[in-house]
Amino acid sequence: MAEADYMDLEHTGPGTLAGRYLRTFWQPVFRSKDLGPGRTSPIQILNEKLTLFRGEGGEAHLIAFRCAHRGSQLSVGWVEGDALHCRYHGWAYDGSGRCVEQPGEDEAFKDRVRIQSYPCEEYLGLIFAYLGEGSPPSLRRFEDFERPGVLEAGVPEIWPCNYFNRIDNDPAHVPFTHRESTLRTSGRLPGGARNLTAEETEFGVMSTVSSPGRPGFYVHFHMPNINQTRSVVRVEGSIEDARNLYVDRLFWRLPIDDDNCISYVVDLVPLTGEAGEAYRERRRQSEEAAGPSPNELAAAILRGDLRVEDVDPSISMYKLFWIEDYMTQVGQGSMAGRPPEHLARADATVSLKRRVWQRELKALSEGRPLKQWTDPPGLAAMNATTAG
Ligand code: FES
Ligand SMILES: [Fe+2]
Incomplete structure (x- = not known):
């Protein structure tokens, strides 16, 4: 097996190592x-x-x-x-x-x-x-998402980029990529650089993010392609929802083909009873609001026909985050097509995820056992429960 084969995280057709690995889940x-x-x-x-x-x-x-x-x-x-x-x-x-x-x-x-x-x-x-060979493992459970609340699978995000651009998304980008949505919700510019560490865990990679004068938080990445976050601001619904609620969220990043990907999103919002029903309705209205789609707006921004600052102020913060992330991640192009990267200290999560992936692909190529990942409950509770 040539080194290039297990270093290649982008190609996932049948027979590729990354494709075989994703198919074991x-x-x-x-x-x-x-x-x-x-x-x-x-x-x-x-x-x-x-x-x-x-x-x-x-x-x-x-x-x-x-x-x-x-x-x-x-x-x-x-x-x-x-x-x-x-x-x-x-x-x-x-x-x-x-x-x-x-x-x-x-x-x-x-x-x-x-x-x-x-x-x-x-x-x-x-x-x-389950698209893999042999009998399937049991379906993974995420107990954090079996708690009471409004559980919604969001509109899947279909983007014209490789799925690994989305896996490679790092917690350090938020104050920069989401500058406009932070301004719109709080009226203030976001804080600057964050300190970031990453460690391998039983479920994948845990990132710890801290910045001076603010509570730290954690971002959990479940191998091989799932992010678990507690999001503030990025909340589908009204602008007040974006200011006041938080959402526990799972994102699965998956290739459609090597140039296009889809993200499936599951949200759990901690509202029940009438408050939950009222939120469900605000969320439905926001999802179905007329106007160009986030993809159309983001593509117009990448073409130079629109600025993110000029996007309709009535758009939900969920959609504005979508646009902002699309601009940066689709804007990266493919790994092979971009100039050589200069990974820095803030890329600890990116480097570790790639290393873990490549280690598992190497084991798969050599017929050695793969690490068995487990998804413990309680990851959501590690983060503060108030927005802001
Ligand atoms: S039944 Fe003839 S092609 Fe399907
Ligand atoms: Fe983002």
Whole structure:
């Protein structure tokens, strides 16, 4: 195995080391609420095109992109019971990829036809799939997100950059990247540089961030591609929500292909009862607000057609953060395409994440055991519970 293979964190198609490694974990592939009973969707994840469908009984299934007969795209088919029928000639497949119907053919023929399928489970408002080899590990649980509160899977962020740009995002960027959103919420410029340390833990990498005169905080990265944060300011809803609430959040960063990625976001807001319902409604209105999408605005800024300072002041802080992060992370280009980096002290998290990833890829390439990560509860509580 050449060194370049396990140093390569960006390429994730089938057969690549990083792709094989990501496939050893359950990964989210869709928001549960976006796939009603009897509905289908084409998806692309880890450079693979697949078909997702939900049986009329409510179970989600993930099968191959194309029909085994003559290769038509299965997502344009229709669901009956717990099977998906190909639109071209009506062959039908169940969730395990078995062909269960072939109109006009000998009964025995269908028993010889099977397409790829992957196990699915639902958790925290997301559909997860296991795309790896062999029997899947049990689905990871995040007990911090099983507490009472408003649990919402946010709008997935689909960005035109490699997924590792998003994993590489560091806690040191906040006062600079999010300068405009901080100004809008507090009327003050954010503080300057922060001290940052990073250490490897049982779940991945923990960053400790401190700056003079402010409470320190922690950012937790669950290997291989999940950030856990307690966010203030970046809160979907009204500007008052952004000023007064905090959100515990999980982000999964996943490749669509090598140049595009998707982030699945799960928020837990500590409101219950009527206050929770009222917040849910403000959040829905904010998500559905008319106007250009955060991606359209961020792309206009990168083209030089707009300044972040001129983005509509009524936009939610959640969306403004999205725009600000997009500007910097999509703006980096690919690892291979950017000039040589100069990693500095504030890049402790970036360096450690890359080292841990490369160590695991090397172990995978040599057939050695991989580190078994565990996701302990209580990480959320390590951070202060008041906004500001
Ligand atoms: S291509 Fe699917 S049934 Fe013919
Ligand atoms: Fe950010």
